[in-house]
Amino acid sequence: MTTLLLERLLNYKESANFVIIEDTIIQSGYVLLKEFIKNIAMNQNRCGLLLCFEFSPEWLLEDINSNKNLVIFDAYSKSDSYESENDITSDLNYNYIKNIKDSSEIINILKDTIKKLSYSNYILIIDSISPLLLIDTSLTLNFLKRISSYLTRSDMNSNTNTNLIITVYHSDIPNYPSSGISGYLNVRNTLLHNIASTTIIIKNTEQFRKESTSHGYIVIENNTIINACMNSPESSICIIEHRKKSGKVLYETNSYHIDESSGNMIIQLVKDIRDDLNSENNTPDPTTANLLFNLSLTESQKKAKNELVLPYVKIQDQYEEKNRENTITSGGNIFYEPDKNDDFDDEDPDEDLSI
């Protein structure tokens, strides 16, 4: 039995460059992100660079016992200059980022830290790009592109580069239109999907079921963006699109939840409901089934039926052919036969005009 795509991605067995976890308020992607962080420590040669914009590093690392292989870049605690800056002491494993608007500063801090470390594999985990998107969309994409090209360039490691960036994107927070562009930059469809090699869209089972059976038309009842099924830990589904380096694209839908007793993630394959609905259509043809007499055709009878030429068809074909020959040179001909009452003369009515 082959392992599921989500499991392979979580265990870093599937080669990917850039993973985007797209979530909404209905089902958050943080359970998956925390699972990615937890699995970094499984390999000693792997180093996790945790860049926190939206949540505190303490919260992200709550259930993770050892953070030996993790280097934290805290762009959450000190980034808005609310507290006095006297007590900032960065060390190799914990760096503060004070100005998130300056993406060069963030990239330089990351580069300097990587130079001082000696791991063979780096995984940059960004807890959310929403605070950056709120500043400016093009700034965010510029930052992502630059960091992605730095981490995945070929001279980075001696063997094939397996560095990876994982980030969470909240697809339901709208973006301000960038200056100079009248519409909104469609961050999700045009831009992030182009950068990412793997997109994981998180849904709730309730939402997934409604979307599968409603054929695209979803009723929002009574202005409810908040409903009781939200963020249920047992009903997470993710739709994964994974683009391999070879050019092949894999699609898979998995469901996951954390087992209460063991703390491990359990992943299952989800079959699309639409497949089940289609299979219902493969029931035997009611016109030929359950009858006392035989209405079906044998192979030779079907062949004879197809070969039969019906009488009027021949004349129709001849007529069409004749017309095609006649009209092939001219664009369209008008055949006019004047009546007895028509005053048909060959004079040009516009003769007296001096055009």
Next chain:
Amino acid sequence: MSKEDVRKGTAEKEGLDSSLSFPDNNLPPNKKSILITDTLSASGNFLIHHFIVNQIKSDKHVVLVGFSQTFNHYLTIGRKLGVNLTLANQKGLLSFIDGLTSLYSQNSQTDSFSKINSAAEAATTTTTTKTKTNQTSALTCSYSNSLSDSPISKESLQNFYKIIKQIIETRHSSIDDSRVCLIFDDLSVLIYSGFNVRDILGFVKACRMMIEKYNGSLIMLVHADEDVTQSSLDDELGQEILLKSLIYQSEYLLSVRGLGSGFSKDVSGEITIARGPRNQDKWFRPSTLHYKILDNNVQFFVKGFSQVVL
């Protein structure tokens, strides 16, 4: 109200507490935040009073930042619910911060501090006339384009944050188990006043970090009308971004709405208790209840089980 009514009232009031099922004496858990959303057809104010009353009755601390109501409003309703907020203030359990005057105050922090401590609002009104000349610059600048960074708007929020921090540090943090609850009523006023969404989110983040340091909890009220959640105009984008960003930051979501079928005399509205994106509690059970606001209390009941119907 007869004895039976009072008993029924208290039994039903526990409907909300038993649905929330907070583990420690119905108080909001430490270091967590609750987001209350409401609409024009159903106000979420009663929830603010509910949490204030719960805290005061358990001898825990409350810092109430009022943007939309004066202290008198909370005092009057608190009296109806059986709690004397003036007394609580004197005992050091409650601090009320008049959000609007403090936000635009350009005075030194000690002046604002003395303003805030007194329960009477008269003191605040006399000092506002003095600060009016300084206020106009803050107000006009905050109408700038939301795309640009308005330094004055960020500065006012930073000053305001310092006021809140000072109050918490001096009055509410000396006791170990103060479980101080910082309540914002309501944050939509900041958006209406023209503050930049990013600055508001930075302010809320700073308050959350501070309250986590003191093992407290944070309760915020935001308006979530239909035009906010499905905004098509740029002006309403700010409200939608604020609402959704705050939802991502919260553990517990309490959404108050009117009934889908329209106005009813017997049911004031519907409240949904939902799990926020940050929430990983195993004991939490989401639910939806109906409620009716009466003179002296709020009745909660399971959908369809209103007294009138049964």
